[in-house]
């Protein structure tokens with residue numbers, strides 16, 4: 001396989017991609033496989049001699065597509081979306097061809113400079129004020145880890161990096177139980193310890209309030225501990241909870257504690273001004289993460305972190321050994337100093353292509369449709385016998401259940417075995433609920449209406465009473 005072969009095969013791959021997407025509605029959304037099915041089809045060891053690409057390609061077609069859960073399927077309503085708009089895929093193809101590593105400015109100047117401009121375009125698009133700059137990480141998990149490490153070091157006067165944490169003050173962080181598990185992971189990895197992540201109680205709307213946050217900080221300080229950071233939830237993964245962002249930021253600021261806002265999913269919706277009251281006051285945050293790779297169409301991976309003071313994060317994560325210096329160029333930005341990994345992909349190109357190919361109007365129309373269609377689907381599902389809406393739509397996410405946990409679980413299994421749609425579960429107040437999120441880049445009204453139709457058919461064909469189960 002050489003570059004001339006690549007010319008031929010990449011054309012074939014482009015045709016395959018178009019056919020694959022055109023045929024997605026005929027495939028089951030979730031891979032209908034048992035564990036081990038794919039691995040069993042591969043030889044136990046690597047080949048000693050080169051194989052022809054035609055043989056490799058045949059095996060790909062035979063083994064892989066049927067072994068995938070199709071994230072770009074228009075009826076993927078599970079988890080959150082990981083949308084890959086066609087313009088994004090094209091950009092990734094070009095990045096692929098260059099095979100670059102954007103670790104410092106000099107290693108890929110266009111990647112660094114387009115990243116700076118794209119972060120600023122996105123800042124404007126979601127209505128954050130001037131002054132926020134930022135960087136693109138692989139995932140929100142890494143962005144939140146970077147924010148937690150920075151808040152830790154701010155609290156320690158940047159002594160932790162040199163001295164370690166042993167013998168230091170007990171650092172405390174605050175978040176509600178609605179935040180994503182990536183917050184717990186960041187706290188663990190940063191050496192804070194799970195027990196020092198205070199899960200502040202939420203109100204009836206699953207929101208952390210400023211008063212509850214402030215009381216938790218004050219109590220810890222009185223007990224001799226050091227409040228170091230707050231992580232706010234702007235669109236929780238379970239049911240879309242939002243903390244009272246402005247109130248909580250004001251409380252944290254009054255106590256001198258920095259704030260990171262996790263808007264990994266919902267942040268994309270903020271390109272629509274009518275949704276911005278959900279994170280009212282966000283401009284007071286020190287750090288905000290949102291994933292264009294979820295709802296905006298710039299495919300995985302692409303997670304943007306906005307920072308009010310990048311200096312604090314660079315001081316925490318930046319190292320510049322001699323071999324990473326650029327002679328005579330002290331003013332340039334080296335984005336690896338803003339993030340955990342050294343090597344970095346050229347992720348900004350897909351954002352550039354997506355924002356231009358659809359325009360903010362095109363992207364807003366999709367998100368507005370998703371929100372409206374989710375509400376319509378919720379109303380249809382609410383009329384089905386035995387079904388109860390557990391949480392009302394937050395943007396395009398809601399949840400429902402049957403009377404009993406076992407019946408709800410059984411219904412979800414039947415929905416996903418059916419294959420026309422794909423839904424996943426969560427727990428709400430200790431009880432099993434089925435989540436519905438509408439957000440696939442290519443979904444249309446009919447696809448969303450099929451959610452209620454499918455559930456209705458399945459409920460009619462086998463009443464989901466626990467007594468009817470084997």
Ligand SMILES: *Cc1c(COP(=O)(O)O)cnc(C)c1O
Pocket residue numbers: 080138139140141142180182235236237262263264265291303
């Ligand atoms: C998806 C999600 C995350 C984790 O995102 P990754 O980019 O996969 O790390 C974190 N927080 C929220 C609210 C999310 O929805």
